[in-house]
Amino acid sequence: MIPHARDYPAAPDRTVVIGANGFVGGAIVQELRTAGADVLSLGRADVDCLDGEAAEQLARLLQPGDAVVMVAARAPVKNSGMLLENLRLLEPVVAALREVRPSHLLYISSDAVYRDSTEPLTEASCADPGSLHGVMHRARELVLQTEVTEPLGIPFAVLRPTLIYGAKDPHNGYGPNRFRRLALVGEEIVLFGEGEERRDHVDVRDVADLATRLVLQQSAGILNAATGTVTSFRDIADQVVALADKPVPVRGSSRVGPMPHDGYRPFDPAATTRAFADFKYTTLTDGLARAHREAGEAG
Numbered sequence: 001m002i003p004h005a006r007d008y009p010a011a012p013d014r015t016v017v018i019g020a021n022g023f024v025g026g027a028i029v030q031e032l033r034t035a036g037a038d039v040l041s042l043g044r045a046d047v048d049c050l051d052g053e054a055a056e057q058l059a060r061l062l063q064p065g066d067a068v069v070m071v072a073a074r075a076p077v078k079n080s081g082m083l084l085e086n087l088r089l090l091e092p093v094v095a096a097l098r099e100v101r102p103s104h105l106l107y108i109s110s111d112a113v114y115r116d117s118t119e120p121l122t123e124a125s126c127a128d129p130g131s132l133h134g135v136m137h138r139a140r141e142l143v144l145q146t147e148v149t150e151p152l153g154i155p156f157a158v159l160r161p162t163l164i165y166g167a168k169d170p171h172n173g174y175g176p177n178r179f180r181r182l183a184l185v186g187e188e189i190v191l192f193g194e195g196e197e198r199r200d201h202v203d204v205r206d207v208a209d210l211a212t213r214l215v216l217q218q219s220a221g222i223l224n225a226a227t228g229t230v231t232s233f234r235d236i237a238d239q240v241v242a243l244a245d246k247p248v249p250v251r252g253s254s255r256v257g258p259m260p261h262d263g264y265r266p267f268d269p270a271a272t273t274r275a276f277a278d279f280k281y282t283t284l285t286d287g288l289a290r291a292h293r294e295a296g297e298a299g
Contacts, residue, residue, distance in 0.1 A: 002221045002275040005155055009216035011037040012067040012103060018042050019072030023169050024108060027208035028069060035212050054092035062100040067215050071108045077133040086136045090143060097148045104155050104218045106211060111162040113138040116261050120268035123222045157214045161225035166204035167294035176201060179237050180291060183244040193255035195234030197263035200226045203287035213276050226267035227281040243292040
């Protein structure tokens with residue numbers, strides 16, 4: 001259960017988003033402002049968290065009582081150097097938050113913190129990550145909890161999205177985002193194996209909507225951002241191709257190594273409904289169509 005300090009949504013005096021210029025951070029800033037919140041957007045140009053003076057710079061920008069959303073990360077984490085860099089990046093944030101006490105803290109994490117399971121994952125599932133990316137997020141969750149929110153006694157919420165897609169995603173990772181870019185220029189989509197593995201994908205706007213709701217109701221606890229529907233990468237490619245303006249071939253390839261997550265990673269989204277009864281996840285069909293339309297408009 002996600003406890004809400006506020007029975008009804010109400011904007012804090014100010015919300016500070018650290019990592020506001022990224023794909024997810026930018027969507028959260030936009031959604032907060034749409035909801036009427038006063039937002040201070042902080043990107044790397046404002047505070048470089050790997051700079052030696054970052055803690056002092058951030059402390060000067062924060063005000064006591066700010067709600068803070070921590071999104072900034074170097075992701076995905078592929079090696080031990082990136083893991084350590086992400087922990088160093090968090091250090092000045094922790095120091096500044098301890099000096100300038102916030103009213104609420106929301107950390108944008110990842111479903112990678114969970115151990116694989118054939119049963120649908122929930123917020124109570126074992127957080128025993130099998131990847132360095134998951135280790136990074138779980139370590140950061142614990143650092144913020146033990147060094148900031150518990151000592152200060154402030155509400156702490158963790159949002160754990162599964163695979164995120166959207167028109168502005170810069171990462172070009174395997175799946176909806178890469179497939180869409182290939183289809184826009186008529187290039188062949190090559191699947192790992194036959195694209196048979198099934199995963200849950202969530203629209204970035206849904207992630208931003210949930211993050212905004214957690215801020216506006218000063219919520220605490222852990223919430224996954226996952227639709228509860230798994231779709232094969234082959235089906236995703238076929239949907240993307242159907243939206244394209246020109247023919248796009250899709251083919252399989254020889255798979256190297258085992259399928260990630262044994263090819264199946266389901267979620268139970270019941271906690272989202274319990275926390276926010278009126279919230280509805282965007283279907284993959286609608287989300288892909290919107291991303292295709294927005295990318296075309298931007299191009």
